[in-house]
Amino acid sequence: MSDDEGLPGHSHDEELARDLSVFDITMIGIGAMIGAGIFVLTGLAAGQAGPGLVMAFAFNGFVTIFTGMVYAELGSAIPEAGGGYLWVREALGRSQAFLAGWMSWFAHAVAGSLYTLGFGAFVHLLLTDYFGIALFEPVDLFLLSIGPEKIFAVFAGALFAYINFRGAKETGLAGNIVTMVKVTVIVILIAFGLGYIFGNPAEATDRFQPFLPRDFGGVFIAMGLTFIAFEGYEIIVQSGEEVVNPKKSVPKAVFYSMSVVVTIYMLVAIVLIGAVAVTPDLFQLAQEGAASGAHGATNLPPVPDNIADAEVWAILGHLGELGLARAAGQIMPYGTVVILVAGIFSTLSALNATTYSSTRVSFAMGRDHVLPDAFSAVHDEKRTPHIATALSGMLIIFMAVALPIEAVAAATDVMFLLLFLQVNYAAIVIRRKWGDQIDYGYIMPYFPYVPIIGILTKLALAVYLFNYSPLAWYGAIAWILVGIGIFFLYSRSRVRETEAKEETRLITEERAPEERGYQVLVPIANPDHAEQLIRAGSAIARQKDGEVLLTSVATVPEQTPLSEGRRYADDQRELLDEAMQYAPEDVPVHQTVTIGHDIAKSINNVAYQRDSDLVLLGWRGRRKRVSDYALGSNIDTVVENAECDVAVLKTDGTTDSTRVVVPTAGGPNSELAEMVSTAYAESGAEVTLFHVATDGDIEDAQSFLERRQKSFAESDIDVDITVTAGENITEEVLDYARDGDFDSIIIGAAAEGILRRVLFGEIPERVGAEFEGEVLMVRKHRPVQSAVKRLIGKWVGKGAKATNLG
Amino acid sequence: MVSTVVLGAVLALLAWIGLQVAVIHGKYVVDKIAAGEYQKGPFSDTMDGGSNE
Numbered sequence: 001m002s003d004d005e006g007l008p009g010h011s012h013d014e015e016l017a018r019d020l021s022v023f024d025i026t027m028i029g030i031g032a033m034i035g036a037g038i039f040v041l042t043g044l045a046a047g048q049a050g051p052g053l054v055m056a057f058a059f060n061g062f063v064t065i066f067t068g069m070v071y072a073e074l075g076s077a078i079p080e081a082g083g084g085y086l087w088v089r090e091a092l093g094r095s096q097a098f099l100a101g102w103m104s105w106f107a108h109a110v111a112g113s114l115y116t117l118g119f120g121a122f123v124h125l126l127l128t129d130y131f132g133i134a135l136f137e138p139v140d141l142f143l144l145s146i147g148p149e150k151i152f153a154v155f156a157g158a159l160f161a162y163i164n165f166r167g168a169k170e171t172g173l174a175g176n177i178v179t180m181v182k183v184t185v186i187v188i189l190i191a192f193g194l195g196y197i198f199g200n201p202a203e204a205t206d207r208f209q210p211f212l213p214r215d216f217g218g219v220f221i222a223m224g225l226t227f228i229a230f231e232g233y234e235i236i237v238q239s240g241e242e243v244v245n246p247k248k249s250v251p252k253a254v255f256y257s258m259s260v261v262v263t264i265y266m267l268v269a270i271v272l273i274g275a276v277a278v279t280p281d282l283f284q285l286a287q288e289g290a291a292s293g294a295h296g297a298t299n300l301p302p303v304p305d306n307i308a309d310a311e312v313w314a315i316l317g318h319l320g321e322l323g324l325a326r327a328a329g330q331i332m333p334y335g336t337v338v339i340l341v342a343g344i345f346s347t348l349s350a351l352n353a354t355t356y357s358s359t360r361v362s363f364a365m366g367r368d369h370v371l372p373d374a375f376s377a378v379h380d381e382k383r384t385p386h387i388a389t390a391l392s393g394m395l396i397i398f399m400a401v402a403l404p405i406e407a408v409a410a411a412t413d414v415m416f417l418l419l420f421l422q423v424n425y426a427a428i429v430i431r432r433k434w435g436d437q438i439d440y441g442y443i444m445p446y447f448p449y450v451p452i453i454g455i456l457t458k459l460a461l462a463v464y465l466f467n468y469s470p471l472a473w474y475g476a477i478a479w480i481l482v483g484i485g486i487f488f489l490y491s492r493s494r495v496r497e498t499e500a501k502e503e504t505r506l507i508t509e510e511r512a513p514e515e516r517g518y519q520v521l522v523p524i525a526n527p528d529h530a531e532q533l534i535r536a537g538s539a540i541a542r543q544k545d546g547e548v549l550l551t552s553v554a555t556v557p558e559q560t561p562l563s564e565g566r567r568y569a570d571d572q573r574e575l576l577d578e579a580m581q582y583a584p585e586d587v588p589v590h591q592t593v594t595i596g597h598d599i600a601k602s603i604n605n606v607a608y609q610r611d612s613d614l615v616l617l618g619w620r621g622r623r624k625r626v627s628d629y630a631l632g633s634n635i636d637t638v639v640e641n642a643e644c645d646v647a648v649l650k651t652d653g654t655t656d657s658t659r660v661v662v663p664t665a666g667g668p669n670s671e672l673a674e675m676v677s678t679a680y681a682e683s684g685a686e687v688t689l690f691h692v693a694t695d696g697d698i699e700d701a702q703s704f705l706e707r708r709q710k711s712f713a714e715s716d717i718d719v720d721i722t723v724t725a726g727e728n729i730t731e732e733v734l735d736y737a738r739d740g741d742f743d744s745i746i747i748g749a750a751a752e753g754i755l756r757r758v759l760f761g762e763i764p765e766r767v768g769a770e771f772e773g774e775v776l777m778v779r780k781h782r783p784v785q786s787a788v789k790r791l792i793g794k795w796v797g798k799g800a801k802a803t804n805l806g
Numbered sequence: 807m808v809s810t811v812v813l814g815a816v817l818a819l820l821a822w823i824g825l826q827v828a829v830i831h832g833k834y835v836v837d838k839i840a841a842g843e844y845q846k847g848p849f850s851d852t853m854d855g856g857s858n859e
Contacts, residue, residue: 051814058818058825065828072832211810251836255829262825266818435848442836443847 006251016467020242022249022256028239029232029257031179034186035262035351037229039343040118042324046272047300048468049222050213054269056222061262063461064230066454069444070427072235074250076441077251079240082176083556084423085361091433094495095487098370100422102483105361107415110390110598111228112157112354113399114408120152124339130337138292144401153400153443156348160355161393167384178349186264186344192332193271204274207312218469221299224465225406225414229265231420232257235353247441268324276327278310285326286310286318294768302536305378321405323578331706351396358392358536369498370491373473383758403471410465410472417462418476424451424458472657496643500605518546521612523603529618529651530579536649536776537616538587543679547588549610552576553602554595562595569593582612600637607644608796623769631759639759639779645672648760649777657744657774660685663692663767664708668780669748674708674780677746681717688720692732696725730766731779737771745771749779 020028042053049056074087085104087095124147127133138147197204212219233254243249276282283303290303300317304310316323324344329334363385366375379386390705399408422572428448430438446452465472520538524530537548556562576591583589596602607615617635631639631648632772639646662677664670674689681687689708695703712719737745747768750761759765760777768775838844 051811055814055818055821058821061825062821065825069828069832076836205811208811209809211814248836248840251832253833259826262822266822324808431848438848440847441839442832443839445831445835447848470826629857 001303003470020239020249021244022252025236025239025243025249026256026260027179029236029253030183030261031232031349032235032353033229033257033261034179034233035117035229036343037226038116038186038404039182039324039339039346040114040121041229042268042272042319043319043321043327044323044406044409045222045226046217046269046313046323047320048214048225048403050211050218050311050313051208051273052212052214052216053222053273053313054266056219056226057262057269057361058069060223060226060230061258061265062773063457064227065258066450067231067424068233068254068455069442069452070424070451071237072442073440073444074423074427074430075233075237075240075250075254076247077438079243079246081236083234083237084419084426087363087426087430088422091429092422094368094370094499095492096422097368098365098487098491098495099483100419101245101332101361101365101368101370101482102478102486103415103419105365105392106357106395106479107393107412107419108354108358108361110399110408110415110541112160112351112358112392112396113153113403113414114228114405114412115347115351115354116156116396116400117149117405117408118321119344120149120400121350122325122343122347123152124149125137125322125325126337126340126344129213146401147541152400156351157393157397157400160348160351161389161396163352164355164359164393165379165384165386165389167382168585176527178345182346183264185338186268187296189328189331189335189339190264190271191269191281193275194267194452196275196580198269203277207273207276213251213311213313217464220461220464221468224413224417224461224722225409225468227461228409228416230258230261231416232261245346247439251777254726271331272316272324272327273312276312277330278307278312278315280307280332282315282319282326282330283307283310289318289320289322292624308499346471350464355389355392355396358395359389362392363388369494369753370487372490399475403475407469407471407475410469411475411626414462414465414472414476415466415479417458418480419457420458421485424454430727439532451515454518496608498730500609501502517612517614518544519549519614521549521551521603521607521610521615523551523615523617524575524579525552525599526618526651527575527578528653531582531655532573532619532651532653532774533616534579534582534584534589534648535655536647538589539583539679539683540616540647540676541587542584543675543682544613546613547590548583548592549606549612550579550589551594551603551606552591553599554593555599555602556595563596566595569595571739600634600641603634603638604641604643612644614647616647616649618651619648619768621652621769621775623765631765633802636759642785643781643782645776645779647676647776648768648776652772652774654743654774657685659682659740659748660687660691660738660744661733661737661742663690663729664705664748665691666704667748668782669750669778671748672778672780673746673748674712676776677719678712678717679799680746681712681719681742687712687717688722688740688742690722690724690733690736692724692729693723694727694729698723698725730763730770733763733767734770737773742773744774744776746776746778750776 046053074643078087080086085097088100118468124135128135138145225314225566236253236257240250254329279473287303301314303314303318316327325336325339327340330340333560362371362375366373366388375385375391377385377387397410403411428451431447482671494795518541520537520541522533524533534548534550541548550573554569554572556568572593576593580589580591592606594602594606596605603615606612615638619631619635623631635648639648657680660677660680662673664674677687689705691701691705701723702721705723709719709721722736724732724736734743745767747764749759751765760779764777768777835844
């Protein structure tokens, strides 16, 4: 990703009918939040936070609003269906987007697993307690305990995978009805609960003491555990394309829905603790739950032997996903059955949405060619992405069967929290890169502190969840590692291919490539330097029995499609035609004109697409001391990002090299310099290997050069060697080259650190700038180091630039 | 000494108020931008070099 891929320029070929109002999408957001999460997770969270559950919900609302502001800002400016995934892709590039998509797929799928398990538990309770149907006891299979809940969960997962395959989709009206029903149920529950609390203030107040039985640690765990119930902004943004006046409506809906939902959650927590007593029935159920371990009650104090010692919050914790439903039985008439029915509808509608979302994410990744193309396959008859649907369904079912419900909940939260880290960071990058071009409908205050706080709080919550469920973290880490493996083994090259195709177009191919093993790519911009570059490139190609590919880049503005660039390529065609006169007879030389938006990127793309082994660039020999570049913007960019070896030739107009000196100190770059000098030697030049012994150990240096000389001799090439003692390598090299009447210096790049940004290093660049003759600087491609540097550069900035120090 | 219930209630209330302030501020900013009266933003950098808020 770069500046010249303009996020502000995003445009649509299709326009959706805009018919949703602020109220509509606020309801969508509320529906997404007050859903399965609150029905399933409240009991588990009460067990962790105690009466502090009220505070956990309030804190979660406060913490989440930071990311909510990020979503409001970006959703108002870029109201597209892609949401967070799109922003990460645009701001952080396709490799980050792969990770975002990969985590998003898992997050939505595992959220689906949570809802299937919630559904299974609710149906099980309804059938056994209210219909008197006796079901089988859990059966141990290998390491898994399979009870009726899990069977119902598998059934629901498979059913909704099938429904999504059939293409049936929940209609907006049905969605709104489900939302209204569940919100109404919760509001009635709150009303009954508050009625009790106001009628019995002393009893209710007593139940809030001690307020933090498990200290703040329990509150933090409850926050992380219930985080999923606070994130409705993604779906609001996803609806942005269908909203009337999205610039105003989207951010307002994000804020309104947060305000309403957090208030409701806090009231639910208040009535859950204040209006519920530990009855013998509840106590017995909690004992049974604790004994069977069926309700995901983990990290909890044991149920006391005596009912008088039992606290409401601990009992609710042991009731797990059924905590809210059981408590509701005390708060209002038919409370349990009402909550169960509402919970069943909620979990099913949430399961439908998550199956759809996870399918959509994996389908999009298949279409972007970062997952196998099968993911983007569409069924002939149903016209749905059947393979992506099937795999997402299998993932949902597998996680539901393999993990206990609390680990599934924690894994969902961890993955969403990590995903939002990226979105917060993307918001910073987008504001910094395109902030002055984007038409915002809302602007977050205190930038960049708001997204930074969003990052830190989410990271802290995610890490803290390790205390609750290490299994969730192991699962999340395993998933991320598998994703990284897939990315490097499979997706990375396909991402690169896609980028190269999008960014660059080759339009003329004068001679078909002969598939010679080694290729030297020579970009030509100045006709005066063509002869020297072709001579050097041909010498190297000859030595490697390879070929030369000449290219010249025609640039077109960002607004102009590359397909329109042909008409601007005449100058480049003429330039290459003229340069061909310098092509030697004994080396295949081809030419191609490249159309691109950016010269350096186009050169690297051609090198990638044509699998070039070496890029040979011309340089006027002037270093940039003032600007942010070392040798020039294009040279710097090509050298830093090339995926093959690079050589930069100081073009002094020399057309023949008869005496060549090669300063060498060992290492991969010096070896490449020696290889190039071999090519010069085979073209008739006298080559001298030169070493400056800065430590004064002449003998050691001499023996090193003798070994190098011997290796040249094995190829029947005679080279001279010279060792000199000195402290200033640059001056020694320059003096020796001048005194010895050398006309060319071939020098390898200096060693580089991970964090230091160097092109060739201070010594080669100074030699290149100050020597009066030809200088060829070479740098070996080191894939792993380059990838790590690019990654570090992307996250922590470019780093110090050593080349400007001199 | 303040009991943990009171402390917890105050903290929860403060967090809730903080959220509502962010919501009200958000609505204010959206309305101001829509009316073309909001000057604190990335767009103002190019005009007056003002704050990034």
